[in-house]
Structure formats: C-alpha cells, structure tokens
Amino acid sequence: MRRLTQINHLDAQPSDIEFSVVGKSHKHESADKQVSGKALFVDDYPTPSNCLHAAVIVSNIAKGKIESTDFTQVESSSGVIKLITVDDIPGLNDIGPIFKGDPLLSDGTIKYHQQPIALVLARSHRQAWQAASKAKLTYQSETPNLSFEQAQQQPHLLPKNQFGASVDLDSLIESAVVVKGELEVGGQEHFYLEGQISLAQTTEDGGIFIRCSSQHPTEVQTLVAEVLDISFNKVTVDMRRMGGGFGGKESQAAQWACLASLGAHLTKGSVKLRLPRKIDMSATGKRHPFFNSYHIGANKHGVIEKAHIEVNGLCGHSADLSGAIVDRAMFHSDNAYSLGDASIVGNRLRTDTVSHTAFRGFGGPQGMITIERAIQDLSIKTGQDAYSLRLKNLYREGRSTTPYGMEVDQCDMLLEVMQNLEKSSDYTNRRAEIKQWNNSNLVLKKGLALSPVKFGIAFTATHLNQAGALVHVYTDGSVQVSHGGTEMGQGLHTKVAQIVAQTFGIPLDLVHVSSTRTDKVPNTSPTAASSGTDLNGMAAHNAAIAIKNRLLEFAKEHYNLDAEPIIVNGRFETKDQPVDWTHLVQQAYLKRISLSSSGFYKTPKIWFDIDKSVGRPFFYFSIGASCSEVTVDTLTGEMQVDRVDILHDVGNSLNPAIDIGQIEGAFIQGMGWVTNEELVWNKDGVLLSNSPMNYKIPSIGDYPKQMNITLMDKANPEHSIYRSKAVGEPPFMHAISLWCAIYDAVASISQHREIPNLQVPATGENILQACLAQFDAIGYTRDEAEVDNETIG
C-alpha cells in the first residue's frame, strides 16, 4: 500500500493585489449540503404525481438497417403505458448540435451499437427498463468500420485542414536528427458519477419545463423546442448542479432531455429518463481516440527545426463537436515548443461507433501527448536528457510564434515554471539516483519526466466567447446572481459569488447564486473550454458594476459626499458615521434607483481566419509543468506512481483551494487516461468496457505516494476577471509527464538506446509488451540473472 507524505492542499498563495473576498479559499458553496446528502440532483427532486419513467430500446448491432420490429411484448410488459417511435416526433428528429447527423431515434438506419430506437414509458424505472429489454428486432447487419485503417478508406466526416505551409518531407530527412513515429491515443469514458438524467414536465401553455444534468441548458432548450416543434420561449431549462460533467454533458445530455420531453409532451404529463450505468457507458460518446503521426527534424544539439504532424481523430458516426476538437488537437500539437517550419494536419474520420464528444481538454491532450512522445524519442536519438531537450525547445524570444500565427507572450513564464519545478522537485539529483536504482534492480525499473503544459484559453469558435448574467439586489441587502454557466463541481458558482461580493464590496454570505435557467439568462454558451469563470464571472461582474455605479452615484448625492464612497466589507464612511450596505440599498430603493441589472461580456482580442488558418484563437495561455516518477514491474507491466510535483499558473487565484482541487482532480483523471482507462470494442462494434466492472477509473489506492501541488503566483497580463486564469482543463495534461516517466522507465532497460513502443493508455499489457521488446532488443534473458540458490527452503 502506498504511504503518503504531506501535500499542501490549503496553502493559500498570496496574490499580487489584496482582495477581501476573491483570492481566499472559501469552501464550495454547496459543501455543507453535499456532505449531508441535502444537495439535490435531478433524481433527488420529488417527482410530480403520476410521473412516468422512460427507458430506451437500443440497437444490438453497430451498423445496418432495421428489418422488422415487434414491440408486443414490450407493450404488454407490466407497468408499460406507452411506446414511442420516430414516427411520433412532432418536429425534427435530428439533434446535431452544429452539423446535422444525430438522430434522436433511429429512422431505420443503425449507425452505432446501442443506438436508441424507441422510447418506453412505464410506471417505474425498473419496469420501463425491463420492458425495453423485451423488444424483438431483426436487422440487416453490415460490417462496422472501427479501426483507423478502415476509417481512412472512407470519406471523412468533415474537411481536412492544415496549419502552416507544407513542410517538405525530403528536406526534413537532411536534418542532423530525425524522429518519425506514430502514436495511438485511446479515448476515455467520462464516468461522471451521476449518469445522464432528465425530468420533463409539460406546462399549461403546451411548453416544457426540464430539470436536467447538462453543461449546455440553452442547447437543450433549443433542441427540445425543435423536436417538439414549439417556440423556444415555451421551453425552460433549470439546471442546479451536475454530478460531474467533464464534457460528457456538453452536447450529449440533450438527447435524453429531448426524449424525456417527447414523452412528457405526448402524454401531457411528466417523464423522467435516467440511464443505467451500462447504457450510459455504451450509448454516449467519449473522448476521441486519435491516431497521430509525427516527423521531426532537429539540429545536432536537438533543437527542432522542422516538423510535420498529422492528427487523426476517430469521431464516431457523426460530427458532433469533432470539428473543433480536432482543431484543438492541432492547436496543441506544439505544446510549449517552437517547432520551426511546421505543418500540422488534422483529419476527422468516421467510424461506426457512438459519436465521440467533448472531454476535459477537448482534443488538446491528444495533440499534446504526440509532441511529448516525439521529444522522448528525440532524447533517445540524441542521447540527451529529455528535460534539457524540452528546455531548449521551449517558445523563446525570436521563436515565439505558433504554427497558427499566434504570439506566445509569456515565454519567460514558461521557462520560469520549468526551472522552478526542476529545483523544487530536485529533478537533477533524482535523475542520478534513478540511474543507479535501475542499474542495480533486475525487475523494478524507475522513470522520471518533467514536462510543460501550455493550453490556449477561449472557445476556438469565436462566437461562443460571450456570456450573460443577471444580478438582483434585494432590500435586505442580499444579492441573487444568475449566470449562464453551469455548476458541475468545479466551483464556478462559488467563484462567481466571490466575484460579485468583491465587486460590490460586501461579505460573501450576502450573495447567492441560483440555479442556471434559460428564462433568466438566455442564449448562453456551454460551460466548457475552461472558460466558465472567465466568461460568466466577467458578465456577473459587469452586472454588479452597473448596479454599484448607480448606488455610488446615489450615495454621493444622498450622503453629501465629496466623492463616490468606497464600500468595504459592506460599509462605507460618510462625514458623520459609517453607513452599511443594507441601509444604502434601502435608501436607494426609496429613491427609485434600479437594483437589478443584466451583465454581458465578450472576450476581447480573439480572431481566427479559417481560410488562412492564422489568427489569435486564444485570449491567453494557461501555463504549468509537472514532474512524475514511476516504478515499473518489468515482469508484469504493473506500475506505481511514486511522486508527482506540479507547478501551475492560475494567474491571481480566485480561490486557491478550488484551484488546487481542480489541478489535483484533473491530474488523477489524466492519470487514468494515460494508464488504465482502456476502451475496448470488439469487431462487431460492441463496447466491451461498458461498466465499472471492466472499465477502471483511478481509485484511492492509485493516488501517487507523494504529491506536491503549487500555484504559480503571477497575475494574468491580460484583463481577465481579477487577473485570474482558467483552470478546468489545463492540469489534465500534467498526466502526460507521468506517461513520459513510464516511457523513461521502460527505455532504461536498453540504457535508453531503443525507442519503446508505448501507446496511450499505457496499460499493464502495453507496458509489459514494451518491456519484452526492450529485453529482446538487447538480447537479455532472465537466465543471466545470478541468484543464490542456497537461500530457498
């Protein structure tokens, strides 16, 4: 069992500016309710009387046509009230979020295994799912395309695109050092602890009121309206909290909300649809598997001069968000390195599986790990330590432009983060110790890697970078905030409450953030791309500023002040005595000053020219570095994480405890992605890893034996909300250093002479294969092991 040493979870890092509310480690706004079981998730709300429960009848094949359907046993199953098929849909059957191609219910064509075909409504959840399993369907089945090789032969889902002028591969060969390789990058199941769920109720106007677990209430609203053929203003979505989202409820919560709404609409009542875990795992999209290749030329010192990188996302049956996801993989194929003359190509391939979707990092991790693998290869080719190669190749003065034409402004920060971490993690000494360890251990081999993360912040679809908020001040001084962002555990509502309290100059407990509702703040963007706080925090701030300006102007006049007062901790000074906030609010109310305002924000500076593939797609970069040490068992491929050090830049932290929580949680989730979380489909397109029994996310025993997380304490040079930086996704990619450490451990078998064939995830099986190949390459057999037989018995 792993023993742990101290970790500095709660070390509040000092900020550049003194704030009274932001910058402090306030507890999560729902923490007390969560620990006492009082925080309500959709399934916890009392159901309306006569609420029906829905289940979906799903396809047993991955590709083909439905030949015949026989639902008699479904309909006669106990508790069943109604069966709904595609023909019952009043409006559109296609719920594709950007591009078309996502049928709500199959129209006869089957595009993936477990595709919904019909909806059953019954008196109870169990009855509905029992009935659904009784459908008798026959199919004309076709062989599904599943692999990269098969998918390559098919027309792509979306057009290919490229950053940078094509690099002449012939001239690349002339470089002093050339590395060329391919990397298979696996997908990942979200495994949010709360599965997909929606509760829909019809309203007296023939509309729908929906509680659902969704990162994108506006999209749910619009799609439900389109499916039911009613206007958007008749649909209201209420989203209080999700039990985890991670991208899996960005576009793919909509299907279940639409189905529940369809059921409610057709029965003029209420319907709840909750997916059992296995259905959730097999019927919803995952992180995209990628198949990438890299071809890199460096000078004899290991400085990269030329690169050609191709990223191929396996998208599943439809486009969903794949356009932007492959874009983001391309945007991060350089990670933090200047590649010189570089061309980066992205392809979006169709496979006959669920449609893969957003997942923390949104393609970024799959792009980033490819260049990090290339650097590891380069280290083997040049005989230099991978860390020193990384330092050499960082974006730096004179080489600070990305392949898509954006300047990296914080090159100095990149270097500083790396060097600080090198010191604090004691990298150099540990490197020497590990070398010694590996020389004297037959079976257990250690590896170490220190790598950077540079992650672009903003939606790459420029129009999504907007947000709205609504702030009300009531006459007891309390404040209610609504904004377009959704709370999925990341602490968004806590941070927004802190921002509003800070902006007004009042104590945090006066501010309440309500559930996210489409009737309070309309036309919102999904809570995604790490931008939740950047966008919604700024919108709420703007709303608060509008009210505050009215109040200050009023105060100056009303209390006869020389200048507008400064409110601190809910009070301000006048000539006679201090006035408190509530008093000010009440006086203002009596003088008919509006105490409510909406706020709006759009991210400045960003643009992108799609035709030329250049621009500034990101407002800024989030920066960090991590150092991981692992031990690998070369007999079994088992692996253990010995130590992890992370140094991460969140600008001025709005809430250090929440930020550290995001970093730690993201790292462990990333660790799952690069190690044990393996998606396995059989040749018929059936997902075999379809339950927590056979798909293993990290559990408590996988936590590193030692973990140190530190925030880099530097204000964001851009005018972000209180000069903070986004934190949701970037730290996920710190797990790449862990993967590189496994690579390093395996390569130590050949004294770092042979490139190990390590893939993502590096499962025990993959690690063992790679170890055996290393042993083969150096001609080692265990028989050479000198052991003393006297000790037995």
Place this chain on the structure above:
Amino acid sequence: MLEIMINEEVIEIEYAAPSTMLLSYLRDQLGLTGSKEGCASGDCGACTVIMIDLHAHSGLRFSQINACITPLNALHAKHIVTVEHLNKNGALHPVQQLVVDKHGSQCGFCTPGIIMSLYALSKRQGNTDKPEDFLAGNLCRCTGYGPLIDAAKEIAGVQYYDPTLADEAAVTAWLSSCNAQTTHNYLKPTNRKQLAEARRAMPKASFIAGGTDLALEITQQLSDIEQIIDISQVDDLLSITELDHGWRIGAAVPLNQVHTFMREHFPSTDELISRLGSLTIRNRATLGGSLGHASPIGDIAPLLISLNGEIEVDDGETKRRHAPHEYITGYRQTLLEKQQWISGVYIPRLGKNQRHAIYKVSKRFEDDIATVVMAFNFRFDTQSRIESCSIAGGGIAAKSTRLSELEAHMLGKPFTQALVREVKALAALHIHPLSDVRGSANYRVSLVQNLIQRFYFECNNIPTRLSDHA
C-alpha cells in the same frame, strides 16, 4: 414481517419483494435521497450506508455496505444509518465538517457515500494502519482523492463524539429483542435443520449469502428473483474453528473477518484478500458465495487450491469434502447438487519448509477483477529439492485450475533458473486462455510465465514487488 431500524425509526415492513434493494427502498419509498445510485453494481460506493448489528464480543458493530446490492430482506433486525442521520440535529457531524474543511467535495455526488465510509472509519476502535482502505470502494471522479486521504488519516484512531448514536443502549436493546424474520419467499434459517427444510420447501430458490454476486442478476440483468434462501445466519456456516491439522472456516463468514484470520495465519494471502473487491464488498461477501458462483476469474478458488484446502458441502444430513479443483467442474459449474449447500472450507496449516505465494494482476490495483491470478505452494526437502508443490491459476481457463503438468515437471528437482525456464516453456504449451476486455491471451500467457519467475525471484530474496519497494 420484517423489522429494520432506519436512522431513528424502527420500520415494520409487511412484505418486500426479494428483489427489492435497500437503495431503492431508501430513495423511492422513504424519500431519503442522500444515498445515490452511481452504478447499482457495488463498484462506485455512492450508495454506501452503515449497517449496525450486534457482535457477540465487541457489541455494536458498524460496517459500511453498498445499499444498491443489499436486499431489503437481508436487513431484518439491523440498524441502518444513512447520511441524513449524521447531522440530524442540524449541525454537521465532525466527519462531515472535516470533509468540508479539506475541500473534499466537488460535484458532491460521491460525497454522501464517502462520508459514510469515513464514518465507519471513525467508528473503528484503535489504530488502523491503512485508513484509506475504508475508501477503496468509493470512486470519486472529481477530487483526485487527495483531500479524502487527508481526511481519512485525520479520522483514523481519533475518538469523536458521535452525536448520531446518542442512545447506544436503546439500539443494543432493540437489536437483541427483535423477533425472528417471517417473510415468505425470503427464508432466513438459522441452523442446518432449518436450512434443509427451507431447501425442501423452496427447491427453486436461490441461495444468498452476502449477495454481492447474486444481487447483480437483479440490478444488472433486471431479473426478478422470486424466491431466496438467505444462508447468512446459519450457525454452522458462521464460525472459524481450529482443528488438529488446520482450520475450518464457515462458508458464510464475511470476508473481512476471514481476512483478519488469514492475515494472522496465512500472511501470504493478506494482499490478495485486501484487493478482493473493496472493504465495503468484503463486509458482505463470503467464501461460500465465491465458490457458489465459481467464476473462473474469482480469487478464492485459486487461493484454496494452492493452500490444499477442501470444500465442505452439506445437505443437512451428510457433509462431504471435495478438493476445490475437482469441485469446480467447468465454467461456473460445480459438483454441488440441488439439495446441497457449501457449509465451510478446510485449510491445513503450512509447514516450516513450505513456501506459499499468491499473485493477482489486474488493470487497477485495488477493487478489480483479476486478469490472472497465480498461486504457488512449494515444500522443499532438506536438499532444497521440491518435495511437493501445487500451482493454481485463475483467469487462464474456463475455470480456476491446478496446473498439474507444471507441478509434475518440477517435483523432486532443485528450484533453479534453469527449471524456471523449462516450466515457463511448458506453461506456454499447456495454457490456452481467452482474449477479453481485461487482456489478450498472449498477455495472460506472459503473466503466467513471469509470475513463475517472480515466485522464483522472491524465493531468492530478489525484490520484485512494487508495493514493498522503498
């Protein structure tokens, strides 16, 4: 009639279908929605609650269990505590406050289950060397576990004032005064005779012990099991007794108790048992259940085979013993006859010149089904030759097997690297595993070979194990 104390209230249930699980009863019938459903298969821990019963020696016993796979009918005369109860007076329980202070909840969906596991930890008397074990059955996708590990370490061994259980005496009195369970379709005999009668009365009923396997038929395959005989209270199945040559362990002794016993007498099995499911699972799971479903990837059968154990089956009249590799006849098939049940297992003492090891390789270290299990039990003579040996494997065939070809090849020979090489080659010829979601056939063959190598290295004191390196 069924009587359960849930939080403060004693609830009398006239009838509950055998397939009703505690979780749906709490959530749907009682409106206690604090306990969550994350999987309904015992894997995530979001449904964790505390079961309190009376233990002969130590008084009130607190065990964390998975409400999603515990039949309501199994809980007669037990006290169930759910998360709602911990702050019944409005103030947070010290364990809840600690998780808040550590910033241990993000989305909060796993949190009630985490709280209950930590509450169970806080009820453990004295020191626990691995407090995190109490959370091994609780998945959290958000926090990364750091703050929860901190919380567990802080809770371990500390005596908290527990506002929840104000009146222990009253609970004890109630627990010891409950009438016998009278439910039809769910029989709970307490001795051999009653069990045999129950079997005759309901020949089609399923046996249930801990239910950690059987319940999945109900929650995953959605079958409505109509009749159940619960063997968990049958006295003959509940004790561990010392005999001349070893021990008899009752088939229904919960694995956590078996673990304590085995750790003391067979320390080589400690790691395996601590990785069998999670503590939450082991609080309910039994040896009889594992041998009852006879899954080829179960951990218990290879363990028993390698320890030269025996399985005792009973029909109320006659007890018979079988060697485990003979008892298991095929894929989930055994010699057990309809009127029989498993009553216990026998394990002989290990001799001085005997060396036992059992290795499990799984994708995830904890709470995962094995890709391969290999177990070795070698006795050496005075010249360090292999006098007798048993080699058992799981995950490499349709049933847990004894690798007698390998054994035969090794007998009488000194245990050398040369012999290891021969046996590794032989293994490749004799085992024909399947490829599945946990690993390919090739991987499994390599594992079998390399675990033989590992055993050899360990016999020679060459460090091979991740868990004990510095």
